[in-house]
Amino acid sequence: MSKKKIVFSGVQPTGNLHLGNYLGALKNFVSLQSKMQCIYCVVDLHAITTFQKPDELKKNVLETVASFLAAGLNPEKSIIFNQSAVPGHAELSWILNCVSRVGWLNRMTQFKDKAGSDKEKASVGLYIYPNLMAADILLYKATHVPVGADQKQHLELSRDIAQKFNNDFNCRDFFPLPEPLIQKNISRVMSLRDGTKKMSKSEESDYSRINLQDSADEIMKKIKKAKSDSEQIPDSLKSLENKPEALNLINIYSEISKVNLEKVLNEMSGKEYSFLKTKLAEILVSEITPIGKEIKKLLQDRSHLEAILKKGKRKASIIAEENLKNIREKVGLI
Ligand code: AQP
Numbered sequence: 001m002s003k004k005k006i007v008f009s010g011v012q013p014t015g016n017l018h019l020g021n022y023l024g025a026l027k028n029f030v031s032l033q034s035k036m037q038c039i040y041c042v043v044d045l046h047a048i049t050t051f052q053k054p055d056e057l058k059k060n061v062l063e064t065v066a067s068f069l070a071a072g073l074n075p076e077k078s079i080i081f082n083q084s085a086v087p088g089h090a091e092l093s094w095i096l097n098c099v100s101r102v103g104w105l106n107r108m109t110q111f112k113d114k115a116g117s118d119k120e121k122a123s124v125g126l127y128i129y130p131n132l133m134a135a136d137i138l139l140y141k142a143t144h145v146p147v148g149a150d151q152k153q154h155l156e157l158s159r160d161i162a163q164k165f166n167n168d169f170n171c172r173d174f175f176p177l178p179e180p181l182i183q184k185n186i187s188r189v190m191s192l193r194d195g196t197k198k199m200s201k202s203e204e205s206d207y208s209r210i211n212l213q214d215s216a217d218e219i220m221k222k223i224k225k226a227k228s229d230s231e232q233i234p235d236s237l238k239s240l241e242n243k244p245e246a247l248n249l250i251n252i253y254s255e256i257s258k259v260n261l262e263k264v265l266n267e268m269s270g271k272e273y274s275f276l277k278t279k280l281a282e283i284l285v286s287e288i289t290p291i292g293k294e295i296k297k298l299l300q301d302r303s304h305l306e307a308i309l310k311k312g313k314r315k316a317s318i319i320a321e322e323n324l325k326n327i328r329e330k331v332g333l334i
Contacts, residue, residue, distance in 0.1 A: 005036040008142035008178075010043035010083065010133070012201075013060035014052065017067040019210040019288070020189035020199035023255055024148030028183055030072035032146060038078040039140050039316060040068060042309075045083045045090065045132060049125035050114070050202075062305045063295070067212055069308075070294035081312030083136065088320035093128075093135035095331060099165050100131045104157055110150065134158035138165075139320050143176045149187035150198055155180040169330040186255040192226035195244025213292040216285045223249075223281040228273035235269035237261060246273065253280045256287050 009029060011021060032038055042064045047057060061082050068080055083089050105111070108130055115122035125132075133154050137145055138161070145155055155178065162175035191197045191208040199209045207222055214222070227245035234240060240247040250268075253276060254261045268276055298305065328334075 005144060006140055006142045007032050007036045007038040007144045007146065007181075008041070008137050008140050009039075009146050010041040010046065010136055011064055011068075012047045013042050013044055013057060013064040013082075014047050014050075015060060015201040016211040016213055017064065018189075018199055018201060018212065019252070019284075020148065021067075021201075022071060022212060022288075022291075023186050023189050023252070024150075024183060025146060026068070026071040026073075028146040028181060029068070029078070032144075032181070033074060033077045036144065039142065039319075040073060040078050040080050041136060041316075042068075042080075042082040043136065046129060049123055049129050061309075062302060063299065065305045065308060066295045066298035067291075069298055069305075070212070070291045075308045075312065079312045079315045081309050081316045085309065085313040086139075086316050086320050088139050088317070088324045089132065089135055091324065092139050092327060093132040095327065096131045096135050096138070096161055096165070097128055099168065100128075100134070100157070100161050104160060105130060107153075108157070109153060130154045130157045131161070134161040137178050138162055138175050139323055140316070141176055141323060142178050144181050145178050146181040148189075148198075149182055152180055152182065165330075171330055174326075174330065185261075186251050189252060190244060190248040192222060192245075192248075195227065195246075195248045210284060210288060211292075212288060213295055214288065215292070216289050219284050219288060220281045223277050223284065226277065228277070233265070233268045233271050233273060233276060235265055237265065249273070249276060249280060253283070256280075256283045 009025060011017065011025065017026070029038065029040055042061050044057060044061055047060070052060075065080060069075070073080060105127060111122070111127055111129070114126060134157060137158050147155060159177045162177050166172055166174050189199045191199050191203060192210070193205055193208040197203070201209070203209065207225055210219055210222055226249060228249055229243050229246040240250065250261065250264055254264045257264070
């Protein structure tokens, strides 16, 4: 097995990136780019598993690239491209559709959440989305995948698919079993309106999330309106067990301020949540608004963003084609 460590991860161009994408994924992407070969993909084929207006999709792809760059990704260090530009993703996805099992897909909770109550009406693409994700990762023989905790189950499926392919085609260690890299402190940022749901681009209420392009005023308003708790801030984590909204705000504060949770509670216990909210809004404004400004600046130069995607596509295609050649050979495709 190749010992080279390769990182792969993707982000869907389904709208404005938010604080959950930033803390759960992007920050990790940035810290990895100087340690390993990193491949970061705007996964437009994943996005169309639910209907996207074509013009908006194009705009969102560029916005996602701008968000990558504004958060600190460097196209000289990381390969940045969009998924549909490298057809190998779709080809390997088909091969893996034939390796993956219906029973495995039936256990995927994200499909159940996203398809809602009327599963018959969900697209087939949404159902087999995890197989495409496995193809994205295995196409580059990636060994490490930085993701938020919500993607852990899909990663486990990618490992099962890799293992089954290696067994079926008698090629032990052909695909490495990819390891998830999940942020330790805050692996799942929750909605500001409902602490049991993750912060998400597709949630209807904009008050449920902090977008990377929100203004200082918007951030302050959203944090002020965020659900918290009527009691005072407790002195122990245990007391927050059944208060997901309050815990979420404290978690976000701890992550951005880089002060551990216990210390935050020591500092703030006995105070009203309005005290935490004021401090949280301040640090969010100073962390997020420069990124938002940079995104807006980058979006002024569309051709620069397109050139980055084109260059990334070239680099990604070389790796993908080489691996696909071997994959076709293993499967017996001439
Ligand atoms: N709330 C979150 N907390 C921590 N990590 C998160 N991620 C997403 N939401 C959170 C991580 O961000 C990366 C990119 O996710 P994505 O945009 O490709 O897809 P998603 O997980 O489906 O994100 P959304 O916001 O919920 O998008 P929509 O609403 O379009 O489906 C992933 O690593 C993800 O774990």
